[in-house]
Amino acid sequence: MNKIIIAGGTGFLGSVLIDHFKSKVKSIMVLSRTPKKNTGNTTYIQWDGKTMGNWVHHLENADALINLTGKSVDCRYHDKNKEAILSSRIDSTNILGQGLKTCKNPPKIWINSSTATIYEDSRNQEMDEENGVIGTGFSVHVAKAWEREFFSFSNPEIRQIALRTSIVLGKRGGAFVPITKLTKIGFGGKQGDGQQKVSWIHEKDFARSVEYIIKNENITGVINIVSPTPTTNSELMKTIRKVLKIPFGIPMNKTLLEIGARIIKTETELILKSRNVIPKKLMEHGFTFHFPTLENTIHNLLKK
Numbered sequence: 001m002n003k004i005i006i007a008g009g010t011g012f013l014g015s016v017l018i019d020h021f022k023s024k025v026k027s028i029m030v031l032s033r034t035p036k037k038n039t040g041n042t043t044y045i046q047w048d049g050k051t052m053g054n055w056v057h058h059l060e061n062a063d064a065l066i067n068l069t070g071k072s073v074d075c076r077y078h079d080k081n082k083e084a085i086l087s088s089r090i091d092s093t094n095i096l097g098q099g100l101k102t103c104k105n106p107p108k109i110w111i112n113s114s115t116a117t118i119y120e121d122s123r124n125q126e127m128d129e130e131n132g133v134i135g136t137g138f139s140v141h142v143a144k145a146w147e148r149e150f151f152s153f154s155n156p157e158i159r160q161i162a163l164r165t166s167i168v169l170g171k172r173g174g175a176f177v178p179i180t181k182l183t184k185i186g187f188g189g190k191q192g193d194g195q196q197k198v199s200w201i202h203e204k205d206f207a208r209s210v211e212y213i214i215k216n217e218n219i220t221g222v223i224n225i226v227s228p229t230p231t232t233n234s235e236l237m238k239t240i241r242k243v244l245k246i247p248f249g250i251p252m253n254k255t256l257l258e259i260g261a262r263i264i265k266t267e268t269e270l271i272l273k274s275r276n277v278i279p280k281k282l283m284e285h286g287f288t289f290h291f292p293t294l295e296n297t298i299h300n301l302l303k304k
Contacts, residue, residue, distance in 0.1 A: 001063040001214075005107065007031040007096060008049070008069030012173030013113075013165075013206070017066065018042055020207035029058045031069075050091035056099040062107040064214050067096055070113060070146075074266050077138060089113075089146045097153035109159040109214055112150045116166040116199055116226060116277040118143035123197055126230070128280035129164070129222050139269065147222065159220055161213055166226040166277055170203035171301050175270075180240060180302070188241045188249030191257060192268075194234030197276035199226040202291035202300065209279075212287050224279045231294050233271070243298045 004021060006014055009030035021028055028042045035044035047055040049069050059065065069092035071084045093112055100106050119127040120135030127133065134140065147162050169176040182188060201209075206225060213219050231239075241249050252260065257268045279287070291297040 001025040003027040003029065003062045004064045004066065004214075005029045005031065005058060005062045007047070007065070007067040007092060009066075010034065010036060010044075011068065011072075012170060013068050013168060015173065016168070016170060016203045016207050017068075017210060020204070020211065024211070025063070029062070031055050031058075049088060050095055052095065052099060056102055059099055059103050059107060061105045064109045064111065065096065065100070065107040066111045066210065067092060068113050069093075073139065074270065076262075076265050077267050082138060086142050086145060089142065090149050093146065093149045093153075097150075100153070100155065100158065106155065106158055108157075109161065110153075111161045111163060111210065111213065112146075114147050114150075114162040114164045114222065115139070115143050116164045116224060116275055117273065118147070118164060119275070119277055121196075121274045122276040123195060123274045125276065127224075127277045129224055130280065132224075132277070137269075139273075159217065161220065162222045163210070164222055164224045164226075164277070165206070166199035166201055166224075166275060168203050168206045169200050169297055169301060174203075176301060179237075180244070183237065183240050183244060183246060183249060186246075186248070186250055187252065188237050188244075188246060189251030190234040190237055190249075191252050192233065192254050192272045194232060194237070194251070196233050196272055196274035197230045198233055198236050199230045199275040199277040200236075200294070200297075201225060201227045202289075202297045205289050205291050208290065209282060209287060212282075212285075216285055219281070219285050221281075223281050224277050225282070226277045226279050227289060227294075227297075228279055228283060228292055229294065230276050230278065236294065239294050239298050240302075243295070243302050 031047045070089040120133045
């Protein structure tokens with residue numbers, strides 16, 4: 001590939017994709033509100049995520065556009081944050097669509113972030129792209145509006161993919177870093193009753209799946225980006241303790257989690273909602289995971 005565009009690429013997932021693609025493509029263009037210093041074949045371009053600008057010209061002749069833009073959901077869900085979470089996703093998706101309409105040679109594929117949180121809280125039924133039940137609540141409302149905005153754009157020359165991504169486990173960002181820190185100081189027990197399902201994916205498999213989607217032209221629509229083996233919160237914490245060789249972990253019930261969430265300004269939904277999601281379409285199209293099991297993943301991420 002010659003050129004890929006990553007909108008909102010300065011966060012955790014953006015850095016994962018840049019690390020993966022920097023040796024595979026000639027040029028990576030990152031659209032960012034706060035541009036960083038250019039490094040190697042990665043160029044940072046100013047944009048605000050909601051208005052047209054010079055960034056539009058860089059869409060021309062790109063092999064792929066990947067949009068990761070959106071305010072982090074790791075915050076309190078008061079009205080101001082709710083508005084920012086929703087608008088940052090809708091506005092960026094809309095303006096990228098407007099930008100693509102100006103292209104003579106648009107990207108062959110547009111990949112837009114979504115979330116596996118779109119499915120209902122489920123402990124028994126595994127949610128795939130065809131039979132998964134869409135849930136209710138604020139997070140689901142955002143996900144539905146996000147995908148609706150994305151698929152309202154249509155160009156037969158551009159293949160569109162919505163990534164319903166789960167928790168991405170990585171060494172330098174995302175949820176895994178604070179969970180590991182809590183475990184090391186003794187708070188690595190189950191959270192809530194511990195039986196809520198956790199759908200997850202290793203950061204390298206996340207990046208590999210994005211590359212696989214780009215290269216396989218018969219993959220379209222919504223895709224679950226998760227490992228094939230959902231776990232439980234209790235098993236996740238137990239596995240982290242085992243790999244770290246920490247014999248105990250103080251459990252945190254729902255009341256304690258509510259108090260803690262207020263202190264660190266987040267929401268307990270991020271921990272307590274049961275996400276029981278499987279990657280049916282990825283596997284049907286022949287994608288193989290390098291890290292299909294939780295213990296293998298945790299060992300890899302915690303090794304020196």
